[in-house]
Amino acid sequence: MTALLELRSVSRYFGGVKANQDVTFSVEPGIVLGLIGPNGAGKTTLFNCITGFYPPSKGDIFFEGARINGLSPDQVCKLGMARTWQKVRPLAKLTVLENTVVGGLCRTRSVPEAREIALQQLRVVGLEKRADVLAGGLPIGERKKLELARVLATQPRMVLLDEVMGGLNARESEEIIQLILDVKRRGLTQVVIEHDMKAIVRTCDRIVVLNSGEMLAEGAPQQVVNDPRVMAAYLGDSGGMKA
Amino acid sequence: MKRTFVISVVAAALLALVPLFIQSPYALHIFILFFIVVALGESWNILGGFAGQYSVGHSAWYGIGAYGAFILLQQKNVAPWFGVWVGVAVAVIVALAVGWITFRLRGPYFVLASIAVAEIIRLLALNWKDLTNGAEGILASDLPPLKLGGTMITDWNSKTPYFYMGLLMAVFCIAVNYVVKGSKLGYYLQAIREDQDAAHSLGIPLTLYKNAALGISAACTALAGSFAAFYVGFIEPQGVFGIDVSIQMVLTCIIGGIGTVSGPIFGALVLVVLTEMLRASLAQAHLLVYGVLVVVVILVMPEGIVGFASQRLRRRKAAAA
Numbered sequence: 001m002t003a004l005l006e007l008r009s010v011s012r013y014f015g016g017v018k019a020n021q022d023v024t025f026s027v028e029p030g031i032v033l034g035l036i037g038p039n040g041a042g043k044t045t046l047f048n049c050i051t052g053f054y055p056p057s058k059g060d061i062f063f064e065g066a067r068i069n070g071l072s073p074d075q076v077c078k079l080g081m082a083r084t085w086q087k088v089r090p091l092a093k094l095t096v097l098e099n100t101v102v103g104g105l106c107r108t109r110s111v112p113e114a115r116e117i118a119l120q121q122l123r124v125v126g127l128e129k130r131a132d133v134l135a136g137g138l139p140i141g142e143r144k145k146l147e148l149a150r151v152l153a154t155q156p157r158m159v160l161l162d163e164v165m166g167g168l169n170a171r172e173s174e175e176i177i178q179l180i181l182d183v184k185r186r187g188l189t190q191v192v193i194e195h196d197m198k199a200i201v202r203t204c205d206r207i208v209v210l211n212s213g214e215m216l217a218e219g220a221p222q223q224v225v226n227d228p229r230v231m232a233a234y235l236g237d238s239g240g241m242k243a
Numbered sequence: 244m245k246r247t248f249v250i251s252v253v254a255a256a257l258l259a260l261v262p263l264f265i266q267s268p269y270a271l272h273i274f275i276l277f278f279i280v281v282a283l284g285e286s287w288n289i290l291g292g293f294a295g296q297y298s299v300g301h302s303a304w305y306g307i308g309a310y311g312a313f314i315l316l317q318q319k320n321v322a323p324w325f326g327v328w329v330g331v332a333v334a335v336i337v338a339l340a341v342g343w344i345t346f347r348l349r350g351p352y353f354v355l356a357s358i359a360v361a362e363i364i365r366l367l368a369l370n371w372k373d374l375t376n377g378a379e380g381i382l383a384s385d386l387p388p389l390k391l392g393g394t395m396i397t398d399w400n401s402k403t404p405y406f407y408m409g410l411l412m413a414v415f416c417i418a419v420n421y422v423v424k425g426s427k428l429g430y431y432l433q434a435i436r437e438d439q440d441a442a443h444s445l446g447i448p449l450t451l452y453k454n455a456a457l458g459i460s461a462a463c464t465a466l467a468g469s470f471a472a473f474y475v476g477f478i479e480p481q482g483v484f485g486i487d488v489s490i491q492m493v494l495t496c497i498i499g500g501i502g503t504v505s506g507p508i509f510g511a512l513v514l515v516v517l518t519e520m521l522r523a524s525l526a527q528a529h530l531l532v533y534g535v536l537v538v539v540v541i542l543v544m545p546e547g548i549v550g551f552a553s554q555r556l557r558r559r560k561a562a563a564a
Contacts, residue, residue, distance in 0.1 A: 051444060053440070053443075053444075072443070072448070073440075073443040073444050074443055074444075074445075074446045074447055074448045074449070075448075077444060077445060077446035078446050082444065082445070082446075083444055085440075085441065085444070089438045089440065089441035090437075090438075090441075091433065091434050091437035091438055091441065091442075092437055092438075093433070093436075093437060093502075094433055094434070094437060098430065098433075101430055102430050102431065102433075102434045102442070102445055102447075103445050103446075105427050105430055105431065105446075106445060106446035109427050110427075111425065111426065111427060111430065114427075114430075150445065151445075154445060154446055
């Protein structure tokens with residue numbers, strides 16, 4: 001099976017800081033890949049490289065076999081790869097529905113058509129009753145869901161989720177886990193950055209561990225979680241791993 | 244949506260009847276000023292209100308429209324209703340060239356760049372004397388009468404034809420805002436205003452859409468600007484390219500409600516009517532009161548009149564529910 005997304009020794013430097021160093025992995029269609037690592041490991045930087053916000057300093061990124069480094073974020077989105085933001089970015093003065101319509105317009109010129117797509121995705125994440133609320137007034141749990149609905153409305157083949165469970169309570173996290181599994185069932189490929197190890201183990205088919213910008217380990221969830229090097233990286237940094 | 248449309252059509256129709264009942268040139272003059280300020284506010288609103296790109300250099304497009312039509316009339320004897328379109332075209336071309344460069348800048352840097360561009364064009368108009376007659380400006384010679392086929396429509400000898408042209412211009416600019424807001428362009432511009440990075444990640448080519456907004460905005464501004472210039476009958480660089488022209492457009496929207504279709508109408512109402520009233524009673528001191536008023540509006544109603552009203556309405560609805 002050919003990879004949907006492939007990274008070949010991707011590096012990103014900020015001056016002398018090596019935010020990412022020789023990151024190489026690939027994501028097969030239909031899987032959920034977990035990207036984990038202690039704070040500052042370079043997970044979000046890698047997302048920014050993949051989605052065109054920071055072009056990689058070295059290395060290549062391929063999406064469906066085509067090299068995409070150097071493309072702008074909107075071009076990457078048009079190709080079918082959409083990302084959410086760790087720090088949510090609602091379009092505050094637009095309603096929940098309008099936010100999602102913006103996503104829907106990625107594949108159509110027609111606003112009514114985009115509305116249909118948007119309503120459908122709002123139902124998927126369970127925000128259809130909040131459609132007319134201003135996005136700026138949503139509590140954090142619903143903001144995270146809105147990010148997801150908006151991204152799904154762009155009708156991507158692959159989504160990159162940057163800590164969609166961050167800051168959520170147990171019930172809300174559970175809803176997001178179900179959503180990720182639901183999206184997976186619909187055949188979408190996902191790369192998720194997450195800190196909650198239970199959620200990672202339940203949702204991911206494979207895990208890539210980053211530490212100080214470099215790949216530390218890669219493999220099946222259980223295997224990675226029990227890897228002593230991974231343990232050390234986490235224990236040395238944030239005082240213990242919840243697994 | 245439908246109701247606002249009916250109300251707008253009725254309001255425009257009622258306004259169209261005004262010259263039948265009011266002949267006072269001063270009253271008609273106030274109406275014409277109001278239409279011009281509405282048209283200019285709506286023009287700015289497309290870029291500043293929807294896309295959130297706070298240009299304080301829109302006098303550039305205003306002046307290019309005005310100079311384009313004036314120069315063609317003066318030097319080539321081209322009637323204004325043809326010359327205007329040349330002015331509009333030049334404004335759009337220059338605007339897109341400028342936008343291509345300045346839209347790399349964000350926030351306050353874009354504001355500064357927009358001011359700088361208008362200043363450059365003002366200095367150009369001041370010094371390119373063969374074309375613009377420099378600081379002496381251009382006085383519009385007698386306007387040729389407007390004819391359609393063989394019948395004469397107007398000879399421009401009273402305020403009434405200007406009244407209807409102004410009304411038409413204002414309605415046109417409002418309609419453009421209305422159409423833009425409901426279209427893909429409108430959604431994309433508002434997304435850019437709210438969060439550029441989020442918009443970019445949702446597949447929106449930022450510079451392309453900002454330039455689209457700037458192009459439409461500049462075209463409308465040039466159109467309204469050349470009309471305003473012909474109404475006054477005289478242009479000189481400071482008068483059309485000066486920063487006051489730009490600031491008035493921004494203020495119209497800030498007071499009325501940035502990013503709303505009806506906002507500039509209310510903003511223009513406050514600005515025109517109030518300035519006239521104050522000018523009559525306070526003479527030069529009116530500027531002082533005017534300044535205080537703007538500060539008060541911004542403090543009490545940061546979202547403008549329309550934003551304030553709709554916020555109240557939403558709260559009342561929420562309380563009732």
